[in-house]
Each structure stands twice: as C-alpha cells, then as structure tokens.
Amino acid sequence: MKLTSILEAADDTRLGDTYQNKRTGEIFLVLGSFKSDFGTKWDGVEFMLKGKNPPYISAGSSTTVAEPKAWDGYKKIKLASKDKKTIQKLLKDPENKAQLSRADTNVKDVERYIR
Numbered sequence: 001m002k003l004t005s006i007l008e009a010a011d012d013t014r015l016g017d018t019y020q021n022k023r024t025g026e027i028f029l030v031l032g033s034f035k036s037d038f039g040t041k042w043d044g045v046e047f048m049l050k051g052k053n054p055p056y057i058s059a060g061s062s063t064t065v066a067e068p069k070a071w072d073g074y075k076k077i078k079l080a081s082k083d084k085k086t087i088q089k090l091l092k093d094p095e096n097k098a099q100l101s102r103a104d105t106n107v108k109d110v111e112r113y114i115r
Contacts, residue, residue, distance in 0.1 A: 012076075013042060013067075016113035019074035025050055026058050027083070028074065031109050039066035045100070045110055047087060055086050057096050060103030084114045 019028045025048070032043040046059040064070040079087075090096050091107050100107055 013071070018077050018079050019071060020077045022073050022075060024048075027077070027079070028062065028064075029110065029113060031105065031113065036066055039068070040070070041066055042070055045105055047090070049083055049086055055090060057090055057099060060099045061105050079114060087114050 013030060015030055015032065017030045021028065027047045027049060028044050029047070030042050030044045033040050034043070042064045044062055045057065046062050047055065048058045049055045088111070091110060097107060
C-alpha cells in the first residue's frame with residue numbers, strides 16, 4: 001500500500017460519519033477528532049442497535065487508535081431512519097443522559113450529527 005493511498009483514506013472521515021464494527025455490530029458515531037503524537041484520533045459514541053437485547057448505548061465516549069489503523073475492522077455506513085429514531089429514543093432516557101454526561105459527551109452534539 002502506498003503512503004498516498006493511506007493518507008487519502010485517512011482524510012475521508014468527517015464529523016458525523018458512522019462506522020459499524022464488523023465483529024460486534026456496534027455503531028460508532030464520530031463526534032470529534034484530535035491530534036496525537038501518533039496521528040489523528042477520533043472521539044465518538046458507540047451504540048448497539050441490533051441483536052438479542054434491546055438497543056443501548058455501549059460507550060458514552062470512545063476513542064479510536066491513531067490513523068491509519070483507526071478504522072480497521074469497521075465499515076462506513078449510512079444510518080437508516082429507523083436507527084436514527086432509535087438513537088433519539090435512547091437519548092431521551094434519563095439513565096442514558098447521565099451516562100453521556102459522565103463521559104463529557106453533549107446530547108446536542110449526538111442529536112446534531114444523526115439528523
């Protein structure tokens with residue numbers, strides 16, 4: 001793999017993008033980025049919307065490893081309207097709001113990016 005192709009792949013990620021973990025099926029919503037000594041890392045929230053259990057927020061705040069390995073094992077997806085409505089319902093629950101506030105994640109940021 002050439003360095004230019006790695007850099008191009010790294011530049012594709014934007015705030016509000018959603019990625020699905022290929023192994024667990026969790027959805028990662030990108031809320032922000034920051035630079036580290038090793039490269040760009042991405043902050044976000046993880047949701048588990050499909051499976052045997054009812055939908056839930058699996059991580060109020062999550063950080064990826066540095067690029068270009070940040071999205072290994074993930075595939076970029078577009079949220080369906082059903083998933084967006086499910087996330088909106090999750091954000092109205094007081095327990096989930098408390099989980100997000102403990103993780104210093106704004107509910108309004110999540111709502112902004114799922115629209």
